[in-house]
């Protein structure tokens with residue numbers, strides 16, 4: 001085998017498009033919820049690649065699926081269909097409200113497909129003027145130009161020229177604000193059941209139910225972005241299942257492939273039926289390698305043991321965070337759903353979430369932030385209880401450094 005050349009963190013700043021500011025260390029190996037860097041330092045992983053490696057790093061069943069498919073068939077394109085994609089589609093249909101699946105490679109692409117489908121459906125079934133999309137402040141839907149514009153943070157979409165039009169943003173969890181803007185020209189309401197990047201804020205029951213009713217009243221589609229909240233993270237397979245609300249379209253990505261890039265848009269037959277060959281597509285979407293891994297991940301995640309394990313692990317996290325709060329008075333709120341947990345910093349630590357993230361890394365712990373004021377935890381759904389305890393000990397060390 002050819003010798004691999006040595007690389008350092010400095011190479012990042014020289015060679016990679018300067019859109020990221022990664023940690024100073026380079027992870028080289030992971031197993032379960034532990035990660036090791038180039039220097040051999042070990043980390044407890046409460047981040048899971050931003051809610052992606054839901055079964056931990058290098059889960060044996062996923063490695064096996066990847067290995068077997070890797071020796072069988074890698075890629076065809078959608079000029080041909082393939083067995084892993086068909087199996088995965090059936091599993092997703094069996095497990096959800098959906099009748100039809102479109103595969104893509106990232107959350108943004110699944111959302112792009114969803115938003116295009118919602119627009120197309122309205123134009124096809126109702127009127128070409130029924131194009132308004134209602135979305136929410138602080139929402140995040142990805143970085144393609146359509147999805148970033150539907151997202152509720154203009155700082156991410158400004159500066160790239162004229163934006164896709166007829167997208168309206170209102171405050172999250174504010175049903176009256178939606179009522180004030182919805183009309184018969186609305187094609188869709190797009191919402192994350194739990195706003196992830198925007199601060200780990202779950203939708204209220206009243207809000208989700210109200211959105212469904214407003215959609216029905218105005219013949220608009222309810223599109224749920226479950227890219228982060230889906231695939232078991234909430235304690236149910238999808239977060240919408242907590243609300244008893246039936247969506248028209250959902251998207252899933254992040255944990256779907258457990259670390260292998262793959263995403264899906266799920267829709268009802270009625271909505272899907274307006275599409276025809278050539279209207280949308282993707283070269284890689286439904287790639288056999290991706291679907292083989294995702295199929296193996298779904299088989300494990302969609303079991304009572306794993307899903308109820310999420311709720312048990314959440315309790316352990318919440319207890320530990322409450323104990324930390326008693327000692328340090330760090331948080332003003334701890335919220336979220338399942339193993340998507342946000343701890344909002346008290347005013348004393350305003351805008352300092354990043355300081356805690358850095359200190360945690362120095363103490364051997366990987367965590368996330370969601371904006372400047374929220375520390376976010378999105379660990380593996382099967383993280384060992386001992387890893388939770390050890391991670392929380394390291395978190396306390398980190399906190400002592402920051403508050404000292």
Ligand SMILES: *Cc1c(COP(=O)(O)O)cnc(C)c1O
Pocket residue numbers: 105106107108109111140141142143192196197225226227228229253254
């Ligand atoms: C991460 C995320 C996306 C974007 O996914 P990518 O794979 O980065 O394109 C979209 N929506 C939500 C809710 C997300 O958390």
